[in-house]
Amino acid sequence: MSSTKAFLSRSVILVAILAYLLRPINRPSFTVIExxxxxxxxxxxxxxxxxxxxxxxxxAGLSAALELAERGFQVSVWEASPVLGGRLATRTVQLCNQTFAIEHGFHAWFANYHVFADIRKRLGIDHYFRPWGAVQFIFKDPRYKPEALESQGPYPWNLISIVLRSPNLRFIDAILSTRHVVDLLWFDHKTVWGKYDEQSFSEWARAMGIARVFYDVLYAPTLSVTVNERQNISAAEMLSMNHIYFLSHPRADRREVTRVDYETAIIQPWEMRLQALGVKIERGKRVGRLNFTETGVHVVEEEEEGEEGVAGSDFDHVVLATNLQGVKSILDASSVSPPSSLS
Ligand SMILES: Cc1cc2nc3c(=O)[nH]c(=O)nc-3n(C[C@H](O)[C@H](O)[C@H](O)COP(=O)(O)OP(=O)(O)OC[C@H]3O[C@@H](n4cnc5c(N)ncnc54)[C@H](O)[C@@H]3O)c2cc1C
Structure with missing residues (x-):
């Protein structure tokens, strides 16, 4: 009886999914963000x-600086490290009388990065980017053959065809794992975060009956690129990520990479544009604390802390575009308490 019930509910879900997938799709190729x-x-x-x-x-900081400078604000950027770019920074090393550009990490630029696409145009750096097709995966587990995950064809065919082309995945496994697809295809931010943020992604996958091969071949590699601990990332985070990167947009899975190092392709042209707009960029300068005054914000550099007669600098506004720990330590040291969402 229970197996008949399970069969019926799977069939209903499958029909609903097919109805969703086969509905007339008439979407604009890019969503406009108001x-x-x-x-x-x-x-x-x-x-x-x-x-x-x-x-x-x-x-984040370079984006804020560009936006504000173009709108006529007098902008200064303080960057704590000796190079611009943060997690996108390129460093150079000398080896065997040669200079090599070393990236902080590999970066792919997804088609739905609308804001960055706009910045690329404003900086005139589109020519430094090229499409990047297949993502190659090899697996430690000898049961799995190497995968080349690539988006081919229009959405949602691009996603279905990944399964059909795969040497490891069988369409029947996808159909038997339909329960989890419902949360992905009918993704609703509020519902998903309300239901699944307390549950780890692996617990959720088990509860949803996702076929082992699907988990190992599709989800485990996606989990690894988040650089999170596998057991701790919540199901809500993973579902959101999969939604944004693979489903939210007909071209969501398309990505690009740069033809040259990030410093040459992105950071240098960005810095030149900011300088042309009169932005003052200071490297090796770490914001220590903020004192709010009647007229604005008095900003003290960390180096100046403890010195007698700390000078500091005055601004009308401050944009905190550091990493989260940086924001916390600045606010902890400042004359305001951090917002409760950060504590
Ligand atoms: C290995 C790796 C691979 C990645 N791959 C991708 C990818 O493929 N696609 C993708 O979209 N994203 C990827 N990311 C994520 C992406 O790099 C980051 O989301 C993005 O670069 C974050 O930019 P940010 O400006 O918010 O922060 P950050 O880059 O962290 O910049 C913050 C800056 O603030 C500075 N700072 C900190 N404290 C202070 C202070 N008190 N005063 C002044 N300055 C301060 C820091 O030195 C830093 O330069 C990857 C990240 C890593 C690490």
Whole structure:
């Protein structure tokens, strides 16, 4: 009786999934992201002068600096390390009389990075990017053959065809694991985070009856690129990630890489553009603490701490674009308490 029930419920789910997949798809090729407050003036009113400090020269800080400088703000960037770029920074090493560019890590740029796509155009660096097709995976487990995961064809065929082309995955396993596909295809941020943030992804996968081969071949590699501990990443985080990177957009799975190192392709042109806009960039300068005054923010560099008659610098606004630990330590040392979401 229970197996008949299970069969019936799987059949209903399968029919629902097929109905969803086969529905007429008439979407724009890119989603337009509306500004949060369309009433916000784009540029500073003429005759107004506002000084902004951007703490952190990674992608977030450089983006904020570009946006604000183009809108007429007087921008300074303080970057704690000797190089710009943060987790995208390139360092050079001398070896056997040659200079090599060493990246912090491999980066792929997904088609749904709308904001970065716009920045690329503004910096004129599109020519440094090229499509990157298959992602190659080899497995320690001798049962699995090497996989070349590649998005081919329109959504959702690109996703189905990954399964059909795979030397390891069988379509029947996908059909038998349909329960988990429902949470992916009908992804709803609030529901997923409400239901699954307390559950680890591997517990969720077991509870959903995901076929072992699916977990090992598709999900385990995706988990590994998040650089999180496998047992601790929540099901909600993984579902969100899979939704954003593979399902949220007909071209979500398409990605690009740079033709040359990130310093040449991205950071240098970005820095040149900021300098042309009058942005003052200071490397090796770590924000220590902020003192809020009647007229703005007094910012003290970490190096200056403990020195007599600390000078500091005055700004009208500060953008904290450091990593999370950086934000916490700045706010802990400052004359404000960190927002409860950070504590
Ligand atoms: C190995 C690896 C691979 C990755 N692969 C991908 C990928 O394929 N695709 C993808 O989209 N993303 C990838 N990422 C993630 C991506 O690199 C990051 O999300 C992004 O670079 C973060 O940018 P950010 O500006 O928010 O932070 P960060 O890059 O961390 O920048 C923060 C900056 O703030 C500075 N700072 C800290 N404290 C202070 C302070 N008190 N004062 C002044 N400055 C301070 C730091 O030195 C740093 O430069 C990868 C990350 C890693 C590590």
């Amino acid at each position: 500004p949060l407050n369309p009433q916000d003036p784009i540029n500073l009113p003429s005759g107004t002068s506002r000084r902004v400090l951007v703490a952190g020269g990674g992608l």
